[in-house]
Amino acid sequence: MQDHLTSTFSALADPTRRAMLARLAQGPATVTELAEPFALALPTISRHLKVLEGAGLITREKSAQFRPCRLEARPLEEADAWIGTYREFFSQRFDALEAQLKTMMAAKAKEEDKQ
Amino acid sequence: MQDHLTSTFSALADPTRRAMLARLAQGPATVTELAEPFALALPTISRHLKVLEGAGLITREKSAQFRPCRLEARPLEEADAWIGTYREFFSQRFDALEAQLKTMMAAKAKEEDKQ
DNA sequence: ATCGTATTTGCATCATTGGCTAAATACGCA
DNA sequence: TGCGTATTTAGCCAATGATGCAAATACGAT
Structure with missing residues (x-):
């Protein structure tokens, strides 16, 4: 998983x-708290948390027999940055749509002029 | 895949x-063009594209025997929006860092005053 | 030392995924 | 019609992932 x-x-x-991340936000x-909303066995939850931890999305401390989980921003920021690369693309698309809309409205106005 | x-x-x-998405941006x-940078068999590429298409990240037309792929912004925008939910969380973390930095600088300044 | 709660580990299962090769399909062109 | 290029389908394999149950572990409290 490079x-x-x-x-x-x-x-x-x-x-x-x-x-789970939403909850941790x-x-x-x-x-156990994290497991509560789900109809999943605890080991399953535990493994999901391990995945999140592996991705750095959460960290955990060891407090008595509890393992409180805490959301970590770093990986989310990185994902955000990656997607951010395409934000320009979003707006282009949006601009294109807007341009098209303008064209349509102009056409419609012209149409109405005729009547 | 709900x-x-x-x-x-x-x-x-x-x-x-x-x-592939980066290329399509x-x-x-x-x-074939999309396959070129990779050491993967064409069927493999084809299946990757099917995954992207399934996610709505690309669309394809049928032009002669070619299947030009085009990047679609919609799913990226949605992913962006989801992550955006956590942006407040990023900045909190950042603010905390900044606050800590200020504290450190203040302490250092105080230290220097003594000398 | 023992009990009870919190959490993880150890199999076992089933579905999905990524990859390959070989074969099929689709289409333009001679 | 027949060839060549572009792309997908089919079948197979190895690796991974999600899930459950049962057992192990960790730790506070009695």
């Missing part, structure tokens, strides 16, 4: 894990 | 596919 982006995106490619949580 | 984000992220979770290309 580079960061690959492990980050593949970690994000799972709804359960995305939901509101503050740290234990494994 | 929702858009899942298929989008899992499509992005492969370096070859990301490279500069304009449409045929399968």
Whole structure:
């Protein structure tokens, strides 16, 4: 799983894990807390967390028998930066749409002039 | 593969596919053109493209025996929006860093005052 | 030392994925 | 019609991933 982006995106490619991140965005949580919303066995949850940890999306401390998980921004920022590369492309597309819209409106106006 | 984000992220979770998108950001290309930079058999390329198409990241027309692929912005925008949810979290972290830096600088200044 | 809670590890299973080769398909052109 | 190029389908394999159950581990509290 070589580079960061690959492990980050593949970690994000799972709804359960995305939901976990959403939960963690509101503050740290234990494994059991994170498991609560899902109909999944704890070992399964544990493994999802390991994937997230492997991607650097979360870190965990060891506090008594609990393992509080904490969201880490770094990989998300990197993913954001990668997608950011295409933002120009988004706007181009948007501009094109806008241009087309203008053309249509102009045509329509012209049409109405005739009447 | 239920929702858009899942298929989008899992499509992005492969370096070859990301490279293909990077190429397509500069304009449409045929399968063979897209295959050129990689040491992969054409059927493999073809399947990568099918994944990208399945995620809506590309569309293709049929022009003679060629299948030009074109980058589509929509899924990237959605992924961008999802990650955008966490942007506040990024900046928080950044602010914290900045605050810490200020504290350190203040401490250092104080230290120098003493001398 | 023992009990109970929190979490992980160890198989086993089933589906998916990425890759290859060989064969099929689709189309323009001679 | 027949050839050559472009691309996909089919079949096979190895690796990975998601999930469950049962057992192990870790640690606080009694």
